[in-house]
Amino acid sequence: MSSLLSAHALTEAAASASRDSHVAIQFEHSFQYNPSLGASRFRLPNGLRLVLMPDHRASVLAYQTWFKVGSRDEDPNATGMAHFLEHLMFKGTAKHPLGELDREMERRGAQTNAATWVDWTFYTQTLAATRDNLQTLIDFEADRMIGLQLDAKTFASELEVVKNERRMSVDNSPSGALSEAVYRTAYTVHPYRSPTIGSAAHLEAMQRERVEAFYKTFYAPNNAVVVAAGAIDVVETLTLLAQGYGKLEAQTLPVRAYPVEPRQIASRQFTRRDQVLTPIVVLAFHAPPQLSPDFAALEIVSEVLAVGDNARLYRRLVTDEGLASDVSAVLVPFADPGLYEVVVSGREEADPEAIVAAVQDELNKLAQGLTQSERQKAANGLELSLYDGLKDAEGCAEPLGHYEANYGDYSLMFTALGRYEGKTAEDLARVCREVFRVENRTVGITLKAGE
Amino acid sequence: MSTPHPLAIARRQVDGATLLVIEDHSLPIVRFVVTLCPGTLADPVGQSGLTRTLMELTLRGTEARDRYVFNAALEELGSHLSSAASMEIALYRGISLKRHLPQTLALLSEAMATPALAPDEIEGLLEEMIEGLKGDRDDDDTVAELFLRKALYRNTLLARSPQGEVPELARLTRDALKQAHQSRFVKSGLVLALAGDITPDEATALTRELLAPLPTEAAIPKLVPTRPESAPLEILVVDKPERTQVQLRVGLHGLPGHHPDVMALWLGSMAFGGTFTSPLTHEVRDVRGWSYTAHAGFDRLSRLPAPMVLRTAPASHDAVACLALELELLQGLGERGLGPETIDFARSYVLNRYPLEIATATDLLMGALRYELLGRPPEAVFEVPALVSAQSVGQVNQVLAAHLGQAHRTVVMVGTASELLGPLKERFPTAKVASVDFREGLGL
Numbered sequence: 082m083s084s085l086l087s088a089h090a091l092t093e094a095a096a097s098a099s100r101d102s103h104v105a106i107q108f109e110h111s112f113q114y115n116p117s118l119g120a121s122r123f124r125l126p127n128g129l130r131l132v133l134m135p136d137h138r139a140s141v142l143a144y145q146t147w148f149k150v151g152s153r154d155e156d157p158n159a160t161g162m163a164h165f166l167e168h169l170m171f172k173g174t175a176k177h178p179l180g181e182l183d184r185e186m187e188r189r190g191a192q193t194n195a196a197t198w199v200d201w202t203f204y205t206q207t208l209a210a211t212r213d214n215l216q217t218l219i220d221f222e223a224d225r226m227i228g229l230q231l232d233a234k235t236f237a238s239e240l241e242v243v244k245n246e247r248r249m250s251v252d253n254s255p256s257g258a259l260s261e262a263v264y265r266t267a268y269t270v271h272p273y274r275s276p277t278i279g280s281a282a283h284l285e286a287m288q289r290e291r292v293e294a295f296y297k298t299f300y301a302p303n304n305a306v307v308v309a310a311g312a313i314d315v316v317e318t319l320t321l322l323a324q325g326y327g328k329l330e331a332q333t334l335p336v337r338a339y340p341v342e343p344r345q346i347a348s349r350q351f352t353r354r355d356q357v358l359t360p361i362v363v364l365a366f367h368a369p370p371q372l373s374p375d376f377a378a379l380e381i382v383s384e385v386l387a388v389g390d391n392a393r394l395y396r397r398l399v400t401d402e403g404l405a406s407d408v409s410a411v412l413v414p415f416a417d418p419g420l421y422e423v424v425v426s427g428r429e430e431a432d433p434e435a436i437v438a439a440v441q442d443e444l445n446k447l448a449q450g451l452t453q454s455e456r457q458k459a460a461n462g463l464e465l466s467l468y469d470g471l472k473d474a475e476g477c478a479e480p481l482g483h484y485e486a487n488y489g490d491y492s493l494m495f496t497a498l499g500r501y502e503g504k505t506a507e508d509l510a511r512v513c514r515e516v517f518r519v520e521n522r523t524v525g526i527t528l529k530a531g532e
Numbered sequence: 533m534s535t536p537h538p539l540a541i542a543r544r545q546v547d548g549a550t551l552l553v554i555e556d557h558s559l560p561i562v563r564f565v566v567t568l569c570p571g572t573l574a575d576p577v578g579q580s581g582l583t584r585t586l587m588e589l590t591l592r593g594t595e596a597r598d599r600y601v602f603n604a605a606l607e608e609l610g611s612h613l614s615s616a617a618s619m620e621i622a623l624y625r626g627i628s629l630k631r632h633l634p635q636t637l638a639l640l641s642e643a644m645a646t647p648a649l650a651p652d653e654i655e656g657l658l659e660e661m662i663e664g665l666k667g668d669r670d671d672d673d674t675v676a677e678l679f680l681r682k683a684l685y686r687n688t689l690l691a692r693s694p695q696g697e698v699p700e701l702a703r704l705t706r707d708a709l710k711q712a713h714q715s716r717f718v719k720s721g722l723v724l725a726l727a728g729d730i731t732p733d734e735a736t737a738l739t740r741e742l743l744a745p746l747p748t749e750a751a752i753p754k755l756v757p758t759r760p761e762s763a764p765l766e767i768l769v770v771d772k773p774e775r776t777q778v779q780l781r782v783g784l785h786g787l788p789g790h791h792p793d794v795m796a797l798w799l800g801s802m803a804f805g806g807t808f809t810s811p812l813t814h815e816v817r818d819v820r821g822w823s824y825t826a827h828a829g830f831d832r833l834s835r836l837p838a839p840m841v842l843r844t845a846p847a848s849h850d851a852v853a854c855l856a857l858e859l860e861l862l863q864g865l866g867e868r869g870l871g872p873e874t875i876d877f878a879r880s881y882v883l884n885r886y887p888l889e890i891a892t893a894t895d896l897l898m899g900a901l902r903y904e905l906l907g908r909p910p911e912a913v914f915e916v917p918a919l920v921s922a923q924s925v926g927q928v929n930q931v932l933a934a935h936l937g938q939a940h941r942t943v944v945m946v947g948t949a950s951e952l953l954g955p956l957k958e959r960f961p962t963a964k965v966a967s968v969d970f971r972e973g974l975g976l
Contacts (some may be wrong), residue, residue, distance in 0.1 A: 117558060138558050180818075183808045188877065190884025195807075209887060241821025248777040249824055249845050255670050354770055357670040358971065359663065378913035389612075390591075391603035398662065400599075406663035428663045454608050461610020465629055468559045473892045511890070530773070 086111050086119045100318035104327030111490035128333040130304025132481050132491045133309035133335050136474045142210035143310040143478035147203040147486035150299035152277040161279015162295050164197040174228035191475040207475045210312035219325035236289045247278050255355040259527045263365050267523040271342040300337045302334035305414050311474035350524040358426035361527040362436045368421040371414040377500040378512040384459035393443050404431045433526045444517035450506045541900045541910045542732040546739045548720040553735040554727040567623040572694040581696015583622050585901035589614035590647040611636040620835045620938040630729040637742050640715040645745035660679045676779035680944045683768045684783045685895030689729045689951040719748045725901045729891040771949035772970040778851035778947035782842040784939040789833045789906045796931035798832035803878030822846045822854045835903040868939030923934035
């Protein structure tokens with residue numbers, strides 16, 4: 082396996098597949114993580130990037146198609162388009178009419194899904210690793226990359242499905258509604274302020290022509306990454322991919338520039354009412370983008386803050402002061418500056434302001450540094466998380482696609498531990514002082530309706 | 533014949549406990565599960581939540597070290613250890629770097645054998661659990677599952693939440709917890725499963741050490757709950773103000789995992805509502821756009837009779853029509869069954885998908901364990917494709933008719949009652965329609 086992933090062998094593989102497919106495949110890069118796991122990247126003339134990771138631990142194929150388009154690319158007055166388009170992508174083309182994709186995937190036992198967030202959209206299938214399955218996947222995926230057809234009836238019924246998804250995840254979900262309001266408040270100009278699922282009003286006004294235009298703008302081979310991980314043969318996979326996608330034409334992609342969110346200089350806070358019995362409190366701080374070295378520093382800090390019963394926030398809020406029944410923290414992995422969110426499920430009688438004060442106090446203490454025991458906990462915990470993510474082909478395919486689609490470097494998946502190494506106590510303290518400033522904070526509180 | 537599975541399940545008896553080991557040396561990590569049977573079904577009447585509380589308490593300090601020292605030792609290793617309890621089993625599950633596995637299991641052993649059950653920890657945990665149960669009512673999906681259980685299993689042990697009922701939790705005593713610990717934490721009742729970078733011999737040695745401090749007495753006898761009497765269609769509206777959507781559940785009593793008809797019922801339920809293209813999903817979601825989720829599920833490995841449950845979430849204005857459609861589809865399922873094409877399609881889906889569900893050591897871990905807990909050899913996990921292949925279309929439809937055709941339908945709708953009750957009574961005039969407040973049972 083390791084010899085197969087040598088640059089020479091992969092160049093030869095690309096040459097061989099090029100001869101068989103009559104498409105000029107370019108080998109670009111490979112990364113060997115350990116003797117049995119590694120990945121490589123190739124490129125077709127139309128700009129489509131192919132990330133291949135042979136993994137013969139199980140006879141499974143994880144196939145993913147990533148597009149570098151998400152809700153940040155939408156018109157702020159027509160939100161929800163990227164996500165709705167993701168739903169529509171399962172509907173049909175001239176070659177494969179409505180329902181055929183789902184039916185064919187299910188007949189083959191494929192586990193099929195898709196997801197959209199602020200920076201990206203991806204489609205995933207996991208199924209038995211056979212040549213026929215691979216060829217079928219490529220046929221369907223290459224076809225729908227440019228061949229989607231939308232009729233009015235399908236458009237309308239699927240829009241109802243998405244409206245119901247919004248009702249479930251936002252309108253009738255106190256935590257979902259609070260999260261949406263937090264992003265709307267924390268961001269003033271950057272499109273991260275818009276909900277990926279779309280506002281109810283924008284969904285109501287969704288137009289087929291505009292969705293089609295969005296699709297034609299962003300769904301193109303030169304805006305996509307295909308990941309094939311699992312029990313694959315590199316030459317065979319490259320050949321089939323080139324045959325399937327090689328004829329698609331590259332498109333001129335729009336130059337994308339997103340408004341830069343101005344530095345927050347004063348804390349923001351709001352309170353909303355909902356059908357809850359216990360208060361929910363969110364503290365959100367503007368945080369570095371995923372590729373910033375400071376993001377890795379915050380990941381270390383987050384292990385100490387929020388992972389395990391002895392984590393600082395859990396111990397303070399749940400155990401010692403009895404203010405909350407649970408507390409969690411999320412550092413969102415966004416391409417532009419994201420948020421560090423602390424989410425507290427307060428106890429029924431807890432004072433939300435006391436919760437905010439206790440969280441902020443714990444965050445302030447971070448500037449004094451972590452103990453040796455906490456550093457050790459973070460190092461071991463992050464190492465375990467990395468291995469856990471590598472446990473199967475599907476687990477590997479997603480970060481490979483995420484890093485390649487967003488940052489042009491799939492190998493970032495394997496080098497996570499290196500990003501944590503060398504962070505000094507001062508590095509961590511500096512990042513905490515910068516991020517966890519009160520002026521950088523948005524607080525959202527949900528309280529019981531009628532009180 | 534299909535090729536043998538590349539991963540083997542080693543099964544050993546170790547000091548009265550059962551050990552399953554699945555080797556996978558591709559990464560230096562090990563997952564483990566330690567189970568006690570039964571789970572919360574063993575909670576005495578009036579003491580629901582006892583097992584769940586006890587499991588969590590064992591991880592909150594031992595006789596040798598308090599909660600913080602215990603957690604610090606565990607967390608410094610980077611290991612994760614948690615507990616859970618369902619009706620059938622109570623379990624610990626964890627994951628550890630291979631190099632830290634002995635220390636991690638030693639900590640688990642200490643927790644199981646000598647928990648402090650400190651009064652202040654008991655008090656604090658019970659308060660947390662009660663607050664957590666209140667918080668659960670903020671999530672409509674969770675509320676729907678909670679009330680479906682109550683509606684399906686009225687007045688039986690199964691109606692109780694595995695997390696415990698609030699008034700009963702509030703009355704749990706340290707003596708009850710100590711007594712439960714003495715009777716539950718014995719070697720002979722345990723099943724352990726480890727998967728990852730470990731050999732059966734290494735696992736055996738570590739298991740022996742883990743079990744050493746535990747007594748050997750037999751586990752407590754199994755309790756067999758009774759199924760409530762059948763009744764006509766019952767619709768329970770769980771009232772929550774200002775909902776624009778309804779979490780809708782339709783439950784039918786199904787079968788336990790050891791029943792000879794279980795595989796046919798599972799295949800039938802899969803064909804009916806287990807895939808994106810199944811009739812239920814197609815009619816509710818694709819044709820009408822009524823719900824984002826539209827699914828029928830049935831657990832074929834349950835030791836207790838598991839229900840088949842239809843889960844949808846229509847907008848409030850579509851909810852009654854959606855329920856009517858689901859009941860109509862169910863009636864057709866019982867009366868006419870499913871066409872051969874539908875059943876064979878589901879069979880193809882299951883047969884092609886199943887190998888993926890047991891592909892890795894991690895995947896295999898819970899599957900093998902559940903067969904073991906069902907009283908079957910863990911290798912039965914590999915026999916599923918043959919059993920699915922053996923179910924004829926006629927058999928599947930016969931089983932659907934026999935077990936679902938006359939089964940009473942229990943409906944739970946979490947939504948705003950004032951918008952639902954009138955239309956429900958009009959649409960289903962013979963049904964028993966009732967309404968409860970979503971906070972019922974919290975003692976508020």
